[in-house]
Amino acid sequence: MTAPAPPRRNLRTRIVLTFAGLAVVPSAAILIGLFFLARYDVGALRGLDLAQEARLLAAQLEAQVEAAGRSAAGVASLPDVRGHLDGIAPYPLADLSAARRLLPGVQRLTLRAETAPAPGTEPSAFSWGRDDTLEFRVAIIGVGGGRVGTLEVAFDLERLHRVLEWYRRGKSGRAVLLGEGGRVLAGIPELPLPPLGQPAKGWTAYRVGGEAYFAGLAPVDPWGSGLPPAWFLAVIQPASEIYEPFYRVAGQIGVVLGAFSLVILALAWRMADQFLRPILRIRHGAEIISRINLAHRLDIQTGDELQELAEAFNRMADSLSGAYGELESRVQETTRSLQEERNRLAVVLRTMAEGVVVTNEAAEVLLMNPTARLSLGTGPSSGMASPLGHLLPPERLEFHLRRLRARWDEGRETVEHVVFPLADGPVLRGLLSAIAGPGGGRAGFLVVFRDTSTQAREERRLERALHDLPELLRGPIAAAQSLLQALERHPDMPADRQKAFLGGLRDEVARLSDRLRLTEEAAAAAQTLLPGVASDPAELLAEAAASVSGSFVQIETPEAPLPPVSVEPFSWVAALATLLRWAGARSSGWSPVRVGLRAEEEAVITTVRLEGVPPADLGELEALEVSPRGEAAATLGDVVRRNRGELWTRAREGGFEVRLALVRASGAPVENRAEGIADDQPEFYDFDLFLPRPSREPAEMLRTRLADLEYVVFDSETTGLHPSHGDEVVSLSAVRLRNGAIHGADTFHTLVNPGRPIPPESIRFHGIEDSMVAGAPSMGEVLPRFYDYVGNCVLVAHNAAFDKKFLDLAASRSGLPQIENPVLDTLFLSYGLHKDFEGHNLDSIAGRLGVPVEGRHTSLGDAKVTAAIFLRLLTLLEGRGIVTLADAKDFCDRMLLLRWQSSRF
Secondary structure, eight states, X not given: OOOOOOOOOOHHHHHHHHHHHHHHHHHHHHHHHHHHXXXXXXXXXXXXXXXXXXXXXXXXXXXXXXXXHHHHHHHHTOHHHHHHHHTSSOOOHHHHHHHHHHSTTEEEEEEEEOXXXXXXXXXXXXXXXXXXXXXXXXXEEOTTSSEEEEEEEEEESHHHHHHHHHOOBTTTBEEEEEOGGGOEEEEOTTSOOXXXXXXXXXXXXXXXXXXXXXEEEEEOOOTTXXXXXXXXXXXXXXXXXXXXXXHHHHHHHHHHHHHHHHHHHHHHHHHHHHHHHHHHHHHHHHHHHHHTOTTOOOOOOOSSHHHHHHHHHHHHHHHHHHHHHHHHHHHHHHHHHHHHHHHHHHHHHHHOSSEEEEEETTOBEEEEOHHHHHHHTOTTBOOTTSBGGGTSOHHHHHHHHHHHHHHHHHTOOOEEEEEEEOTTSOEEEEEEEEEEOTTSSEEEEEEEEEEOHHHHHHHHHHHHHHHHHHHHHHHHHHHHHHHHHHHHHOTTOOHHHHHHHHHHHHHHHHHHHHHHHHHHHHHHHHHHOOOOEEEOHHHXXXXXXXXXXXXXXXXXXXXXOOOOEEEOHHHHHHHHHHHHHHHHHHSOSSSOEEEEEEEETTEEEEEEEEESOOOOOHHHHHTOEEOOXXXXXXXXXXXXXXXXXXXXXXXXXXXXXXXXEEEBSOSSOHHHHHHTTOTTOSOOBOGGGGSOOOOOOGGGGGGSBGGGOOEEEEEEEESOSOGGGTOOEEEEEEEEEETTEEEXXXXXXXXXXXXXXXXXXXXXXXXXXXXXXXXXXXXXHHHHHHHHHHTTOEEEETTHHXXXXXXXXXXXXXXXXXXXXXXXXXXXXXXXHOTTSSOOSHHHHHHHHTOOOOSTTSHHHHHHHHHHHHHHHHHHHHHTTOOBHHHHHHHSOHHHHHHHHHTTO
């Protein structure tokens, strides 16, 4: 398992964070420190304000209590009050009533005669009485100087409550008078109370129920009241109200700081972008140099150290290029001999008369020479990587493969004689054998075969001739015997009768001779037929006419394309030349020897016309001598028959004709037949394909590494750029990528009949004319074969939406399903990798990545260029951490890109 790549740090992010750290972070840290310091100062100042207000309120309360105490003392000093207690005056009802009326808040006046204070009371003191009152006890001193009684005056606390209730601070700030044990003496009893005690700074902060409060505390001790020091006046306010203005200002400062930070980050990003753009170009250029294209050079014009760095990279690339050039020359010298051996093998395979097919263990085609391609009729696809069962009868093939595998496992000879009758008539005969791999295991299979259809037909003809020979000879022999017996029985037969019998005997002997001759011809044809090669009859006639000097030969243009003929080319050209020389010698010299070609049923007829010449005897023609230098002479009749042909003459008005017929090699025109061979591909095999292909379900493809997938890179040429407005495909090609390599032998290429004229501007672009696609298949015929070629592979194209739009529309018109294979687009892959480079068309990308461009604006050429580009992009994708198909789809989402692109056409 490949170890996961270590996380990479983004330089742009680091630069931005550095600038932000230098500008924003210190400012934020200072402001945060100032925030907490200012918050503490605000709390302290508000606490001191609360303490000052508490002292002021305490002073007001002390003044209120002191005034009440003085009023009580004034009543106690009245003479009638003292006189009554001394026993010299009546009860001072009027004085007490007047005092009750005059003193505010008096609720009760009580005069007691006593010489000593009651237990638990202290004269000249006040206390909070029952029913929330303020009670004063004033000792009254008699005339004799002793205590004679006590005056008790009870005041209500309305004035004290009014003072506390009028106090407000913020929304919730209130004042409260606390007594011993935290008893609320006056004020709002629902307020959360602070802890009792005299704080050194006059205020305290505390929390109740999860909320913070501030309280200013001041002792309430009126003059001469005797109030215990545990009684305090508290001014209480929630901390939220104290800090609310501060938080508002702090929030505004925070908004300003945030805006400042965004500005700093934007400036930092801009600076980083300006700084990183040449760095990224250097990085991407160095990546191309080091991994793909050593000839690529960096073009950085910054006028600073970055330009010097790019120049240093270019110098290093120059040095590496020189070193690699020297190494490459040595490698080329070392491998030249191997290449020569490979070329010899390729020539041997190409020129073999037998078809050769090599498969892997899974019976998938790895090698197929041109003879095999012609015999198997692979069509627009080369047949490479196809299951052999698609080309040969599958049941017969599986039968022989099963026998071979069993023999291999048993250690016996692994050669099987095979006969494969094809569906379209040919019969293939040959050998099937197993191929051993490097480690001794079975690596694949080899099939060597020959098309024996013609030989079988000749053998059947000979068999029929031999079978019919006794029946043919029985009649003439019996008749001749009867005539001889009659002559023997009647030796004195009249001369005229004897002459008639001898004439009959002569005729029967002639019949017998003719039938023997036909049998000999059949046997000779079966034994001495020349090997037939599919050849163009027009080319053979042109060669024969060119070899005849001194004769005026005029070759007429055929009315329709001619099929190839099965003939041994040299002997046929020699026979035609002999016939043309004979015809030239018999002509008048003024009129030409006209020669025409025409296809009739299963044959191609060559007609030689002579004007003003009497008909010639057929025997004379057949006896013409064909004598190439260095070979035994043969008659024209023999050469024609050995090439499976026929020769006859026919009289016509003003002259006569000599006709020669040759059998067709196939029913397809020459140009169409040649196109299916794809012999323009010099590479038609690759032994690396012996490596087996892993079979994967589509659901597993997303988790598959890009390097392990199989791809089909395709391209098309069209009548125009608007598929939705009637433009059609005129050429469709594809190449296969497997194991990180392009397999040029396994290609798909065909012209397509668009069913409409090709515009001149499109012809100038791709060079495909109407005459070239006149006999080509339609898109509805091509698509099923293309689907078979693609299989479950991942599709790749440049600007894939354009080509796939044509395929989808053609499938809809033909009633076929649309191809739903995963698609990767080199256009978007290139932009994602190198968006800092200009130009993402096929030529620009190829130049940047060092891909040679050949066959541009042809579907096969563009498919090969796209495939080479895609392989190099795969190398870069792996360096960016994009290793699976799911990663690539995330990088270049197929459906989104295709829908967006399709809407443009």
